[in-house]
Amino acid sequence: MRSPKLPGPALALLVLPLLLRPPGSAGGPAPFDPTWESLDARQLPAWFDKAKFGIFIHWGVFSVPSFGSEWFWWYWQKEKIPAYVDFMKNNYPPDFTYEDFGPLFTAKFFDANQWADILQASGAKYVVLTSKHHEGFTLWGSExxxxxxxxxxxxxxxxxxxxxxAVRNRTDLRFGLYYSLFEWFHPLFLEDESSSFQKRQYPVSKMLPELYELVNKYQPEVLWADGDGGAPDTYWKSVDFLAWLYNESPVRDTVVTNDRWGAGSICKHGGYYTCSDRYNPGHLLPHKWENCMTIDKFSWGYRRNAGISDYLTIEELVKQLVQTVSCGGNLLMNIGPTRDGTISAIFEERLRQMGIWLKVNGEAIYETCAWRSQNDTVTPDVWLNSWAMDSPFTGHL
Structure with a gap:
């Protein structure tokens, strides 16, 4: 691989030392009640704010057609967008269903150790894998x-x-899991939806048991919820699950969660805010947040029809990281592996390029905190940051 041309003096992050007094300890953590008021008061585990940079991995049956985006089924069957309909008509038999993609998701070249080594080389401090996307296909043997x-x-x-x-044995990254609450074509969810979510068959018999299973079996330290399907958090029984997660689960002391726990909860409730995909406010927020974004400008899953100009350059990615961290956020940068389990060369190159940049400049990223100003108005590519010593993050700046 040719040595990457990395961002030079045109882009800079100025880090200013700042000694902050840690807030007084209130003793051991009290049990959390199943209310947003109680859950939102939980102190965010300190490791997350220190980490600053993570890798998102979108992988599933949608990686088989690898056309358009990971929302392939929705655009093909629900919205019937001509490009997706024509793709199926031109490449698959007329009676081919989405479920028929399942056996073609072979992952025959998937090597978890190789993935872990690439993740370690990226300089990321945590990784989040899609354990189940909206298609409902789980990447573990869900009961x-x-x-x-x-x-x-x-x-x-x-x-x-x-x-x-592999991640725990070969890297210093924290392991996390993404989980879609709803499923596009699960019959119980569709029945609940038809009752305006007065029925709760799906969360009681499917979603909640799977979440408990995931946490108890794999102990993720990031639990990234998504896909409320238009249903409120009361339908999902989110506060009950989160109270268990924070009080009794095997990861209760280290787990972090986001804000996508039901319609109306995003950017309002949860451990840290995501607010929207590719969210980057450009200014300091009063609550810890994360910018989840994609190297591929148009898709979270792998696309065979992506051109080189569809991928962000390393200069653009470093700029995203610098701006995000300066404004108090974490960057969660997404890649999409192929159906056979390989990380394509363009994604691997970007990950390794980011790692090279962080080896030189990581002191300005990891374990820093926001300064009183974020951007230099005279030289707009200069973003300000500061060092903090022994100052646990409470979730609010």
Missing amino acids: YSWTWNAVDEGPKRDIVKELAV
């Missing part, structure tokens, strides 16, 4: 997913377990 999972279908492997073991 609640019939045979629509990676152990019974396709790879015949526990992808979540393999990556969790």
